Amino acid sequence: MIKVGLMGGTFDPIHYGHLLAAETAREACGLDEIWFVPSYVPPLKPNEPGAGGDVRLEMVYRAIDFQPHFRAMDVELERGGISYSIDTVMELQALYPGRAFSYIIGSDRVNDLSSWHRSEELAKLVSFIGVERPGEPIDQSGLPSYIRERLTIVEMPLIEISSTDIRKRRSEDRSIRFMVPEKVYSFIMRNGLYES
């Protein structure tokens, strides 16, 4: 079985927190590949993404660039509607047999795993790799056993970067340089993304 880590997210925009989480999980869990899957409409998020799907996907391509283990997948953007992970996993398993999938998620998403759409079924299809985010300790005791049994926590240097903060900085005309890869930075600046 080829071990694939799925990095789902809005990536609005993609930043170094996402990339380091992916690389840390890859090394710690011996994953063969990481697939970045931008959501069309993310569940559980109140606001629509600031940038369109094509633009967010383009930034993912620029961020992963020539990394040999990293790929971008447009399944959720192509499917449209609310991007439920269970639908994505079932689609990917049908399209790409012979792979074992796991979801790489930050601690904010680990703590709300049981509220994911059809989470019990999802936990039968994939395992979860959790990484900590600053100010968001992982509380395993709050998770149901069907998730705890499928969850591995890996240590990563805490990265206090979020897409929300990047969008806020842009709207206030403050710098986001070195929070995102240079090719993402130049794309954001050239296209005036997230300006107020």
Ligand code: ATP
């Ligand atoms: P937003 O502020 O818009 O929610 P975000 O920075 O949280 O953006 P998402 O696209 O929502 O990014 O996150 C995708 C995945 O990456 C989630 O599992 C999230 O927990 C994880 N993640 C995001 N930022 C970090 C970070 N700095 N460290 C570790 N994991 C992160």
Ligand code: MG
């Ligand atoms: Mg988020």
